Amino acid sequence: MARYHLGWEDEHGNPSSATGKRLRPALCLLACEAVGGEWRSGLPAAAAVELVHAFSLVHDDIQDRDEERHHRPAVWARWGEAQAINAGDALLVLAHLALAGLKDDAGLYARCAAYLDEATLEMVEGQVLDLEYEGRPQVTVDEWAEMVGKKTGALFGCALGLGAVTGGADEDRAHEFVRLGRALGTAFQARDDMLAIWGDGSRTGKPVASDLIRRKKSLPVVLAWSMVNEAGKAQLESARSEGSVDRTLMLFDGLGVEEECQREAERMQDRALEMLDRLELGADSGAELGAAVRFLLERDY
Ligand code: IPE
Ligand code: IPE
Numbered sequence: 001m002a003r004y005h006l007g008w009e010d011e012h013g014n015p016s017s018a019t020g021k022r023l024r025p026a027l028c029l030l031a032c033e034a035v036g037g038e039w040r041s042g043l044p045a046a047a048a049v050e051l052v053h054a055f056s057l058v059h060d061d062i063q064d065r066d067e068e069r070h071h072r073p074a075v076w077a078r079w080g081e082a083q084a085i086n087a088g089d090a091l092l093v094l095a096h097l098a099l100a101g102l103k104d105d106a107g108l109y110a111r112c113a114a115y116l117d118e119a120t121l122e123m124v125e126g127q128v129l130d131l132e133y134e135g136r137p138q139v140t141v142d143e144w145a146e147m148v149g150k151k152t153g154a155l156f157g158c159a160l161g162l163g164a165v166t167g168g169a170d171e172d173r174a175h176e177f178v179r180l181g182r183a184l185g186t187a188f189q190a191r192d193d194m195l196a197i198w199g200d201g202s203r204t205g206k207p208v209a210s211d212l213i214r215r216k217k218s219l220p221v222v223l224a225w226s227m228v229n230e231a232g233k234a235q236l237e238s239a240r241s242e243g244s245v246d247r248t249l250m251l252f253d254g255l256g257v258e259e260e261c262q263r264e265a266e267r268m269q270d271r272a273l274e275m276l277d278r279l280e281l282g283a284d285s286g287a288e289l290g291a292a293v294r295f296l297l298e299r300d301y
């Protein structure tokens, strides 16, 4: 199940290449190099972050009732919920075993384990909020940002922070990378929330509009609510209580919600790019991380 989720095998155990984007480990290794480290020294941490991410997705699909991931049935849709919980648990343990590749330097290992555990805990808190929000009539944009900072920002922050730590950065410098990662993660989730509604399922490999059906407080939903008066709120609520995705999308079109989301996502991207500038990296590392930031917002998958 773990090999299937990671995209190494198909459901019959044959070789496959249906992997994710592996953004977090790429960012981790880029950060390692950016502080003057040798990228190979960041590999245990990069693998650990990707495995925590994999664990989170296996459980997330159960929690979100989403049956498709990476263009294939999600683990729970293929093996059932109970086994998918086991697969997620195993991936989380594998993350720690991967990080143990740093054990030769006990001090470094302890520092990295603390980063990873704190970020994982915060990510789970974000998932708790995400599910709790399903039951609320609405949330504010700030509440969306709090939840997303935890569920997605924490692990992006950890990826960049661990890269910096394994590359030899001191605590202050590593925290600058953590802050950049958090800003990146939030911009990334803004884009993800848009793709979940207006994206092409044949590109994302995930179900379209399931956020609306699940009453998720994704960025488009939260922004739409902040843009309308009482009559508009009543219209949005009636479309939602009827479960009419088409009518909700028509209301979003009339309000220009997609454009507003795009502007908001661009503001988040700009904030991340400013933070990157303030890190004053060498030309190569700055350009590579800058390209990664731009990809986060321009991607369509
Ligand atoms: C999906 O993350 C979950 C979010 C935090 C939005 P990714 O889009 O990085 O997932 P994969 O690993 O590439 O599938
Ligand atoms: C992803 O949240 C965040 C985590 C898994 C921690 P979503 O539920 O929005 O991500 P997708 O769209 O299913 O990948």
Ligand code: MG
Residues within 6 Å of the ligand: 060, 061, 064, 066
């Ligand atoms: Mg999900």
Ligand code: MG
Residues within 6 Å of the ligand: 060, 064, 130
């Ligand atoms: Mg989710």
